[in-house]
Amino acid sequence: xxxxxxxxxxxxxxxxxxxxxxxxxxxxxxxxxxxxxxxxxxxxxxxxxxxxxxxxxxxxxxxxxxxxxxxxxxxxxxxxxxxxxxxxxxxxxxxxxxxxxxxxxxxxxxxxxxxxxxxxxxxxxxxxxxxxxxxxxxxxxxxxxxxxxxxxxxxxxxxxxxxxxxxxxxxxxxxxxxxxxxxxxxxxxxxxxxxxxxxxxxxxxxxxxxxxxxxxxxxxxxxxxxxxxxxxxxxxxxxxxxxxxxxxxxxxxxxxxxxxxxxxxxxxxxxxxxxxxxxxxxxxxxxxxxxxxxxxxxxxxxxxxxxxxxxxxxxxxxxxxxxxxxxxxxxxxxxxxxxxxxxxxxxxxxxxxxxxxxxxxxxxxxxxxxxxxxxxxxxxxxxxxxxxxxxxxxxxxxxxxxxxxxxxxxxxxxxxxxxxxxxxxxxxxxxxxxxxxxxxxxxxxxxxxxxxxxxxxxxxxxxxxxxxxxxxxxxxxxxxxxxxxxxxxxxxxxxxxxxxxxxxxxxxxxxxxxxxx
Numbered sequence: 001x002x003x004x005x006x007x008x009x010x011x012x013x014x015x016x017x018x019x020x021x022x023x024x025x026x027x028x029x030x031x032x033x034x035x036x037x038x039x040x041x042x043x044x045x046x047x048x049x050x051x052x053x054x055x056x057x058x059x060x061x062x063x064x065x066x067x068x069x070x071x072x073x074x075x076x077x078x079x080x081x082x083x084x085x086x087x088x089x090x091x092x093x094x095x096x097x098x099x100x101x102x103x104x105x106x107x108x109x110x111x112x113x114x115x116x117x118x119x120x121x122x123x124x125x126x127x128x129x130x131x132x133x134x135x136x137x138x139x140x141x142x143x144x145x146x147x148x149x150x151x152x153x154x155x156x157x158x159x160x161x162x163x164x165x166x167x168x169x170x171x172x173x174x175x176x177x178x179x180x181x182x183x184x185x186x187x188x189x190x191x192x193x194x195x196x197x198x199x200x201x202x203x204x205x206x207x208x209x210x211x212x213x214x215x216x217x218x219x220x221x222x223x224x225x226x227x228x229x230x231x232x233x234x235x236x237x238x239x240x241x242x243x244x245x246x247x248x249x250x251x252x253x254x255x256x257x258x259x260x261x262x263x264x265x266x267x268x269x270x271x272x273x274x275x276x277x278x279x280x281x282x283x284x285x286x287x288x289x290x291x292x293x294x295x296x297x298x299x300x301x302x303x304x305x306x307x308x309x310x311x312x313x314x315x316x317x318x319x320x321x322x323x324x325x326x327x328x329x330x331x332x333x334x335x336x337x338x339x340x341x342x343x344x345x346x347x348x349x350x351x352x353x354x355x356x357x358x359x360x361x362x363x364x365x366x367x368x369x370x371x372x373x374x375x376x377x378x379x380x381x382x383x384x385x386x387x388x389x390x391x392x393x394x395x396x397x398x399x400x401x402x403x404x405x406x407x408x409x410x411x412x413x414x415x416x417x418x419x420x421x422x423x424x425x426x427x428x429x430x431x432x433x434x435x436x437x438x439x440x441x442x443x444x445x446x447x448x449x450x451x452x453x454x455x456x457x458x459x460x461x462x463x464x465x466x467x468x469x470x471x472x473x474x475x476x477x478x479x480x481x482x483x484x485x486x487x488x489x490x491x492x493x494x495x496x497x498x499x500x501x502x503x504x505x506x507x508x509x510x511x512x513x514x515x516x517x
Contacts, residue, residue: 011038104145111465114312115429121267136199140223143192150183151466215269221248232468274309284329316433317387348399379428382420389417390437397504417441443503473516
């Protein structure tokens, strides 16, 4: 873990030759004197600038404080955009804001693509902040970065082996340590988020129908969703992400009739819209009340965007499988509203057969030009195969009436998915794309050792990409297993896996508004 105890006094105490208590991130002596502590950062003096610029820069440095350099020790990578010191927007930023933006470039952006590179489209948001003064985007990026950094400082967690849990023959597997961060960065995150909400109201009032600003507005909306997905304290499972995703969907739908978003390529716009589309699809899989986007209309315009972004999507899931998941959710909604009919039954079987027949090797061959190494290609093939198997288990759980007619039993699909997941190592670039298939597979696992392995795998993903929804997935899996085990042990419930119920059906009945992506 990065050390949080500074080795030298803060700049205020050093200049006044006082004994500093070296508290992090702010010196308590400065706080008691009601002074803005300048922190422990290495200070830079810019040359070749006039006196007015120097005065403004010194004023910006005193604007506010945040995590110290010793705690938030990140440096922009070689491919990060340079921030010229004479830029007016740069001069307005205090040292904490600059560190949060540097952290966003260095740590948050790589989480959102399959493989990080100098062409990572999400880094294009920084020039939008610095050169065009997009306040809403600026504040929500700061909030996201601060929250992500706070999560990265959490103690390492372990999942105990079932054999180590005493007092129950059916133990509930638990995370080794309760997660309750109390970092000052959380305060910074909440403050910036509140300011972003205020700015967003103004932005929506003047929404334009074309230009790059549309991508910026959509990007701001997407990062409101990301903020809730990163927040580890969203343990109430109330689904705060839903309101933001619904708002982003309405913005997208409003823009599509006026501007063909599937036309000329824009890497930033394509990446943002594709990310939102993935969120929309996967939001339909875990709750009966989740947003179900229209299968026609503006959704059809997104196909070219997914095709252009497919090589570097963080999820590493073939777009054909995503469409199958979307149509399965849409079909389940129709069945719930109108009842099972022969047409719906045949459609469900066709979706399942289409997923089973999808050619994963052919898909990876299609991506070959955009993949770095042969090992990366193998990793993508395993992750994509895990998504295909998980999508099949999703269909069988969502529409259990077709289980007896499936070409492949549910148990075989679960075993196949676990086999592919076990072939994806922590060091693989697409390891971050495995939470959804891990979760969907875990719903059907009864073996305690396998459950423990799946939980530990999710925790390992969190250690690499500290997004709070992963810990929420752990919590929901544990609750689902406890309900399934309790039902299996009770004669009152009878046979657990009959034609009318399944693990996913029970989970949706528990009204958990969670999003696992």
